[in-house]
Amino acid sequence: MFKILAQLFLQFFSHRLERRHFRRDVLSERLVPGPARAQLPTAFVESLVAAACSDEAELYLTYDSGPQGLGAGQADERRERFGENRVEQDRPASLGRHLWLCYGNPFNLLLTALALISWVTEDLSAALVIGTMVVVSTLLRFFQETRSNRAAEQLKAMVGNTATVLRPGQAGRSQPSFGVEVPIRDLVPGDIVRLSAGDMIPADLRLLHARDLFVSQAAMTGESLPVEKFAHRAGTEARNPLELDNLCFMGTNVVSGSATAMVIGTGRATFFGNLTTRVAQRDEEPNAFQRGINKVSWLLIRFMLVMAPVVLLINGFTKGDWLEATLFSLSVAVGLTPEMLPMIVTSTLAKGAVVLSRQQVVVKHLDVIQNFGAMDVLCTDKTGTLTQDRIVLERHTDAFGAPSDEVLEYAFLNSYYQSGLKNLLDVAVLERTESRGELRLVERFVKVDELPFDFERRRMSVVVGEEGKGHLLICKGALEEVLQVCTRVRHGASSEPLDAARLVEIRAHTATLNDEGLRVVAVARRELPAAQADYRLADERELTLMGYIAFLDPPKETAVAALKALRRQGVTVKVLTGDNERVTRCVCRAVGLDARELLTGSDLAALDDQALAAACERTAVFARLTPAHKERLVRLLRQRGHVVGFLGDGINDAPALRAADIGISVDSAVDIAKEAADIILLQKSLLVLEQGVAEGRKTFVNMLKYIKMTARSNFGNVFSVLVASAFLPFLPMLPMHLLVQNLLYDLSQTAIPFDNVDEELLERPQHWRSEDLGRFMVFFGPLSSIFDILTYLLMWFVFAANSPEQQRLFQTGWFVEGLISQTLVVHLIRTRKLPFIRSRASWPLLALTLTIIGVGLLLPVSPLAGYFKLQALPWGYFPWLIGILLGYAVLIQLMKGWFVRRYGWQ
Template sequence: MSFLHHLFDRFLHTRHVTRHFARRLILDTLTLGRAPTPATSPDLLSRELQRAASDELPALIERLQSDPAGLSDAQAAAALAQHGPNEVEHEKPLPAWLHLWHCYKNPFNVLLTVLALISYLTEDHEATVVILAMVVLSTLLRFVQEGRSNRAAERLKSLVSNTATVLRRSGAEGEDRAATPRELPIHQLVPGDHIVLSAGDMIPSDCRVLTAKDLFVSQSAMTGESLPVEKFAERSQPGTSALDATNLLFMGTNVVSGSATALVVATGNHTYFGTLATRVTATDRTPTAFQAGVNSVSWLLIRFALVMVPIVLVVNGFTKGDWLEAFLFALSVAVGLTPEMLPMIVTSTLAKGAVLLSRKKVVVKRLDAIQNFGAMDVLCTDKTGTLTQDKIFLERHTDVFGHNSDEVLAFAYLNSHYQSGLKNLLDHAVLEHVELQTDLRLAQDYRKVDEVPFDFVRRRMSVIVSERNDHHELICKGAVEEMLDVCTQVRVVEDTGVQDLPLDATLRARVLEVTRGLNNEGLRVVAVAMKETPPHQTVYSVADESGLTLIGYVAFLDPPKESTAPALKALAAHGVAVKVLTGDNELVTLKVCREVGLAVQGVLLGKDVDALDDAALARAADTHNVFAKLSPLHKERLVRALRAGGHVVGFMGDGINDAPALRAADIGISVDSAVDIAKEAADIILLEKSLMVLEEGVMEGRKTFSNMLKYIRMTASSNFGNVFSVLVASAFLPFLPMLPLHLLVQNLLYDLSQIAIPFDNVDEELIRNPLKWNPGDIGRFMVFFGPISSVFDITTFAVMWHVFGANNEGAQTLFQSGWFVVGLLTQTLIVHMIRTPKLPFVQSVASVPLLTATVLIMAVGIFIPMGPLAGHFKLQALPLAYFPWLVGILAGYVLLTTVMKRWYVRRYGWQ
């Protein structure tokens, strides 16, 4: 497992350098060893935040028992005692003993433990050792594999110590009223504190803005919106939703630019982030499709054993008259019927898949997720940061009619280059586009004269530059509607030349039509305008933003990752439907879907989800594949609706708003750049940006499932055939057809031959589509193929009885030796007969480890009665005349199984 340690060492190093700000808050709030306060219900929290946004500041400060200048040390200490530390509930790692218990508890392990105890009490020590060895190996393998992954993930949470700048008043009440800024640990923040924020800071709690200067906050981790939003100190109108309030800041988001002071209104579990984190950790995970499938198959086989074992006991008790011997034999049959290798085969197969994926830089936190990958038929994915790069790029620079224009790009570049305020993501996109894709050297020909800063009332900003000192140019860029209000002309480029036309109603409608078209492509449109001004003017104001000429637009996009389109195409080819669940608006989402080649089958918005009951939502979730403007709980509800409809659902996301859905899915998938609460809720973490690893994970999961299914089918059918043969033999033989010791040795050798199954080859046809557990199919398979072996077991009985004279108690050892060899060899051969629907050894060849194991076990099976150890096993050497009969019986078994397999495939298929 050194792969995992190596990958996590790399991961820790790169994350420490590149994602410092993105985890400043969350890593600290997810602190072990403290008892966080109970969480607020989502509805109550929403009402409290709405009230905090709409209250007058003096009333809010009074309600929080704060002070206009900030809390005193005494007030803060009292508030800390009342509200508790500013820490968010998280899923604490299980104690080792409890993790070991979770790795152990499943129906088969419990049943095997009971059988081991009975074997011990009846002094059958060989059976006790064999059974307990199976249980211990499977449990420890899972414990070690999951433990190493979980410990590596926990190391991510202790990298950075976090503080916040807090305004606190020292001294007693009525004395020193001046508040001084202090750097305090985030967990010491309390409601009523005043904090100071600047660019790069994470928001340490839910806050109301007191003062703001050009404050832009990225809420993409919370809402899924790509672009930052500006925040203001003005109170919101009553009834405004909490996430839409422009004066509220939320824990876990971060300041992109500007500065502010803010009043802490909620901390810890009472924050918006806290309610999501608590929802993720407070409820147990719903059993995944894998767990439900294994349990259903387990109970199918257990019920079968509970029916057959008493019948064996009664038949042998009455026919032989020795009830103690009959009980021991029935107990051996119970052990033989129980696929005791199932937990170990399942765990080792999953662990092998985890190691293979770790080489592809995928961390598997829960082994069950490997098989769920293969069973997944619906992948729900967030958009921002998952399908897209979560970075704004300049997509278009056009004239007013939508044709490419270098002039517009040049003016946009000058505006972004010369503004003195903190440049936002759009400015950086313009500057990077020009520097990377053009040879413009405009700044060399201009000097800056003045600027009119951006504000969200005007929603535009201007710079004034001078070109070679002969005139000034006022260059303005901003939102389209607001820009049209200050424009009186439109620059039109035609074949005959460039001319400035008056902006009349017709041209205005044309402009709006072009910009709406760009919006419909999912682009964020910014208009660019200019005018020439006298060279003697040196001071400019908002009043100068008039009489402008609209030149064109720059349009921006959060583009998809390069790996998204081929990954989605590969998933679709393998039967996995992809659905997009995002908090962003539908226009941007539809544009991304078009970019990645995802055909839209219907769009549903968050408000539509609210209007549907669970049954209607389940139907809508099936028929739609794009869901936009969703809240975190909308995403969770959609995932649960899909699961309720019988789908095996994967969810891929990286934001705070994705955590509940990650938890609710059969398999939660996150990426290396995700916030920590998302990685905590996920089952699988991709350490590389490429989404093609999803397709590789799906195929690995299907191979894992296919190999597990092989073992279950082989064991179930051969065990059923053995018990059927035992019943037939018990009815007419004057002695036991096989001693309990023979059954246990045969079972152990057969199980040893199965250890190589996790490394077996898988036919491509078997993994083209999602694979699911189907207990009914396994039961039918068991009943169909099991009696085939019984036909040849009964043939063996007849040969031993009539040909070799093993027809009395004195010859029972010869009879038992003959059936021991046939039973073991047919059980071992069945591996190759039903591991594939194709012709074995010709059309589909098993892996070298499995072929080697088969040959070795068959050789050992023949050696035991023929070698010097035969007496220890209460067997005897078989006459040489037996072996031609053995070859004929095995050949007939292979031929009949092949014929019946082809009929079965035509009738029922082969999952």
């Protein structure tokens, strides 16, 4: 029975505490075209194929829409009909279901069974008390979790992803449509949306117009490379939706290009929504918080499985009443498990989330707050974190360093005509050319085609045409990658072959620029005849290197202080950037990071996982990385036992954000980065992160306080029960007394989320260590048993409670001493310092513990004493009680001093 109970407990605990958010990339291992189609309803698949094969006019007719989209009133009406654009995993539980989940855990079910048995055996007072315990526990948890969930949803709404939707102009006026930002959850079928690089695909879409659109479908198909999508009519022979080139699916994301599309499915009526109702969700690898909770849970379960049967056997054989012994042992089993832990954890995390929100940090998933405090490695990009994110175009020169306006003009045309996401480098180019009046170039050239940027090529090209002349392919990108496709170099007014000698000269010049902290982007061109209109990557060859544009992104003034603060807190910062090694070294030196030992992407490719994992430990700076490199580094660091945070805001950062224990992005990031992140910074600063680390550690310490206090108290109580059961002719405490004492003690702990934390506990990462908890239980638990046994002797010899007729007096004496001692010891265990003098609890915790002590003292003399089978204690008992409590406090304090010197204090 206890084994089954343990299994139920772990299942419940994992479900309610871990709160694993559904990551859409988990489908990538399951969704191959054939099996995926087989698991979807035929009618749904046919509707997607029909939408793909319809022309634009038929599509507008089918979805009652138009080129300008839906009006606000139409969208509201459809939202009422179709519901919000969210899949089932994203929908909060109804109040009724939430209440049932708060009640329906193994311990409440066990208490309910005990109440029913008490009622059947006509012990109505016990049934009433146990039933009250169930109701109070359930309602406390329900109201606390409701508040916490509401706070979390409000925080997430601050950084929710949006989609650009077309809305028609005012009625009666002929004006062009304009795009408005609408929360993704508000999209409805028939909406017309615009897409650009970095956008999440917000629903199932049929493309109407597309320009060099590349979409990552790894979440659906497992394909590692983006696929190109088109707006033209798909061939009717394609019956698998994933193979239709003019459909895009919720959960995928735009890598490059732009498009206009119609929403054809939302929420559960999407490909993703249909699939998640038919494919069992695969649990992703647990993060550090989840692993720690599981370890602690199993420790407590193993202890319960050993102690509860021992209590049953001892009481059964010594008292002869096996029914009473069974009830008593089940009460002990319940008392051994911190049933308030889910509520304490939720409220502690929610409180941390609210505090972090005031510090410009929005938490999307509560369980990562503890990971914030446990984080010992922070991987971050360079731009905007160590630097000011305020890039300025410093120089535009030819390949040999002479200033060149022609190079700036080519760079302008490339940045102006590219349809992908314009990064800070493009913005700097456009700002410089606008100030110089270069916009006149737009009147001379017309865009023909584009070869979008990707993180393998690290370059992008546009093809422009001038009236009466041929086409011009203009390429801009990282120096080495551009040189790979160049065969000539512009030198003055002539063009020369790009031989080995010229390459040495070019690399020497650009290295000098890099050493000054300038980021160099190469610009090249190729003249082409005007006969071609559709260009491919193969056309990006035989280019002429025209020169460079060089940018400066100065280091942040706060970066040095932030890095020192993180170092003091035991957090190692590692820089993972796609920039070249010379610029990276220059910036890292300026902010105090050791960049002498630096690894590049090519170095990583030459190392196996074992060698790279060892190199990760001693290397702090990595340059020229692809998205796959960043993800690999994060995974290897986690495998070596580190709790890893990753800070990024670009498309290339999404894989690493998902791989980290705690993914961190910023509100200005692309949609895919915000979707992958667990925490969103409203201000991109390491100082904000340093404050978040401190709050995460406070949250963890307060959670650990409850677990340590409860485990110690329960261990001591059970040890005392075993001693009393072996020698007393009656039960030392009735099952009802154990349950009431446990409930009152747990109530006193509900203020722990608001407790103060000693400063020294914030100076290093905090990790779950179940072995430390076990050691703490063994050393501190029996201390309470010493004074429990003294209470037994006091009641037996001094107050003559030494027969079954006087057992109520005995049980009352131990009930009061046990409740007050374990409530007061909260203030001793919560700190390694001298309580009340060098470390004070917060006023809510102090007020609640005093209230519970008052309840414990008054209950035996109240009108309810008879129901609880308690009685008034003689006045002579209380001086003895004060002496016992003082002795207990002194012994605890002495043990703390020895324990800290021997094992430390987490």
